[in-house]
Amino acid sequence: MFKITLRRLLKRKPAVIGLIIVLLLIVMIIFAPSLAPYDPYYINLREVLHPPSLRHPFGTDELGRDILSRIVYGSRLTSLVGVSGIALGMLVGCSLGLVSGYYGGLLDDSIMRFIDVLYAFPGMITAIIIIAIIGTGIWNVALAIGIFSISIFARITRAGVLEVKAADYVEAARALGASDVWIIRRHILVNILMSIVIMATVRLAQAVLVATSLSFLGLGVAPGTPEWGAMLSSGRAFLQQAPHITIFPGLFIFLNVLGVNLVGDGIRDVIDPRYRSEE
Amino acid sequence: MYSLFVLFALSVVGFMLIRLIPGDPARLIAGLQADQEDVNRIREEWGLNKPLVMQYLVFLQNALHGKLGISLNYRTPVLPLLARRFRNTLILAIPGFLLAAFFGIVAGWLSAIKRNTWVDYVSIGAALFGVSIPGFWLGLMLMIIFSVRLDLLPTYGMGTWYHLILPAMTIGITYAAGTARLTRSSMLDVLFMDYVQTARAKGLAEQTFMLKHALRNALIPTVTLLGLMLGGMIGGLVVIETVFSWPGVGRLLIDSVRYRDYPTLQGVILLMAITVSFTNLIVDTLYGVLDPRIRYG
Numbered sequence: 001m002f003k004i005t006l007r008r009l010l011k012r013k014p015a016v017i018g019l020i021i022v023l024l025l026i027v028m029i030i031f032a033p034s035l036a037p038y039d040p041y042y043i044n045l046r047e048v049l050h051p052p053s054l055r056h057p058f059g060t061d062e063l064g065r066d067i068l069s070r071i072v073y074g075s076r077l078t079s080l081v082g083v084s085g086i087a088l089g090m091l092v093g094c095s096l097g098l099v100s101g102y103y104g105g106l107l108d109d110s111i112m113r114f115i116d117v118l119y120a121f122p123g124m125i126t127a128i129i130i131i132a133i134i135g136t137g138i139w140n141v142a143l144a145i146g147i148f149s150i151s152i153f154a155r156i157t158r159a160g161v162l163e164v165k166a167a168d169y170v171e172a173a174r175a176l177g178a179s180d181v182w183i184i185r186r187h188i189l190v191n192i193l194m195s196i197v198i199m200a201t202v203r204l205a206q207a208v209l210v211a212t213s214l215s216f217l218g219l220g221v222a223p224g225t226p227e228w229g230a231m232l233s234s235g236r237a238f239l240q241q242a243p244h245i246t247i248f249p250g251l252f253i254f255l256n257v258l259g260v261n262l263v264g265d266g267i268r269d270v271i272d273p274r275y276r277s278e279e
Numbered sequence: 280m281y282s283l284f285v286l287f288a289l290s291v292v293g294f295m296l297i298r299l300i301p302g303d304p305a306r307l308i309a310g311l312q313a314d315q316e317d318v319n320r321i322r323e324e325w326g327l328n329k330p331l332v333m334q335y336l337v338f339l340q341n342a343l344h345g346k347l348g349i350s351l352n353y354r355t356p357v358l359p360l361l362a363r364r365f366r367n368t369l370i371l372a373i374p375g376f377l378l379a380a381f382f383g384i385v386a387g388w389l390s391a392i393k394r395n396t397w398v399d400y401v402s403i404g405a406a407l408f409g410v411s412i413p414g415f416w417l418g419l420m421l422m423i424i425f426s427v428r429l430d431l432l433p434t435y436g437m438g439t440w441y442h443l444i445l446p447a448m449t450i451g452i453t454y455a456a457g458t459a460r461l462t463r464s465s466m467l468d469v470l471f472m473d474y475v476q477t478a479r480a481k482g483l484a485e486q487t488f489m490l491k492h493a494l495r496n497a498l499i500p501t502v503t504l505l506g507l508m509l510g511g512m513i514g515g516l517v518v519i520e521t522v523f524s525w526p527g528v529g530r531l532l533i534d535s536v537r538y539r540d541y542p543t544l545q546g547v548i549l550l551m552a553i554t555v556s557f558t559n560l561i562v563d564t565l566y567g568v569l570d571p572r573i574r575y576g
């Protein structure tokens with residue numbers, strides 16, 4: 001299954017471009033210390049606001065720190081927040097959706113009412129309100145992203161469970177005396193796994209956008225931390241003299257989100273035949 | 280029913296907020312510099328010495344009478360402050376929303392009916408660009424090009440029509456993208472339905488058919504998205520309002536979080552709760568207009 005998906009995915013140009021971007025990003029995350037030419041925290045007041053040059057390919061910021069090095073290290077923080085937030089949302093959301101869809105009844109009603117409210121509010125605002133309660137900081141941003149992602153995962157899991165639960169083979173398994181845990185593990189999870197994976201990729205792109213936005217607004221990392229959104233925010237004051245401070249970190253956020261979106265779209269097209277164009 | 284429930288739940292969130300944050304709620308509302316007398320007065324006024332359910336009722340009663348307290352940051356009553364900011368956000372959100380809705384629907388529709396032609400590829404590419412680009416970066420890039428380099432438009436603030444162009448464009452581009460993607464995929468779904476094949480078979484003119492039959496049905500998911508989008512813009516434009524220093528509800532939200540201005544924060548959450556529920560209600564009503572089957576459901 002996985003092999004076929006990958007082979008079909010590699011036939012699509014946009015998906016391949018996306019995969020390349022994501023792979024390069026992963027390389028950057030793993031080898032950050034060897035890729036970055038300078039220490040991302042090193043302040044050099046003799047080289048403040050320098051435009052891009054051979055010494056500093058992306059220029060320097062208002063404290064003379066090398067922007068390329070800060071971007072390379074920043075990839076770690078940004079991805080860490082996005083991935084851990086989505087993982088949390090997926091874990092909680094899928095469990096709620098599974099229980100809700102499988103057992104139904106009053107439990108289902110009460111869980112889904114809660115999910116509906118969460119779903120009605122835009123993710124960004126939910127995240128800000130959560131941060132207002134628990135305070136700023138990088139892990140709190142991840143937690144906020146996790147909480148607002150719960151609703152979408154719960155919804156698709158529940159819908160998937162309801163569909164699979166009605167299938168004949170599940171009834172057959174039940175007639176053979178299979179336990180709930182067995183049915184959930186061997187029949188239901190296997191069938192809805194793919195749509196959860198697609199959703200996770202799609203949401204990951206959005207999570208990166210929200211995480212960097214929160215840092216941009218000053219609700220994320222501590223000032224001075226090499227994080228893409230925060231770097232952009234400090235560059236705002238120097239749009240006139242040194243636009244490169246805002247241009248490069250934003251470009252990397254954009255490429256990162258674009259790559260994840262391309263891969264997500266590709267996987268969805270391959271899995272869901274409705275979107276498959278005639279080949 | 281659903282809208283009412285959302286409204287109720289969100290008002291509880293606004294109410295619980297101050298009580299979830301560690302510390303004495305009366306002191307949080309009065310501000311850290313307030314003297315004991317003020318704190319006591321607020322505790323009395325907001326019923327903070329009563330049981331939680333009673334506190335909620337007092338809170339609701341106060342809110343219904345427009346008594347939302349005094350902003351700690353601006354030192355003015357919260358209600359007029361909210362009204363002013365709400366108006367400012369609408370000035371920005373409505374043109375942005377119209378741009379996004381128009382271009383999103385047209386691009387999505389064209390891309391579906393001209394599937395696998397260059398029109399389709401250009402629209403898909405543009406939409407992908409739009410959903411991937413961070414709004415704050417796009418805003419800053421437009422600012423660098425049109426304000427700093429070309430010196431054509433003002434960088435920030437509000438006042439004239441010129442101030443509106445860049446932020447409205449930023450909203451239009453980022454929000455149109457999602458709309459276009461959804462409209463395209465729901466148009467494609469509709470084009471494969473039986474009744475569409477029938478309409479084609481009986482020889483309806485392609486143009487009328489694409490507009491009257493296909494688009495109308497394909498718009499149902501789009502209308503939901505647009506409704507949620509408009510409701511979410513009150514407060515949800517926080518990033519764009521920050522970039523362009525636009526004094527709207529979003530800025531107010533972020534400032535009240537940053538300065539721990541809890542009465543204002545409560546007010547903003549209530550306002551957003553009302554707009555989100557209200558747009559939900561409108562969306563539900565529109566469904567019936569677009570799809571008569573739902574009207575009797």
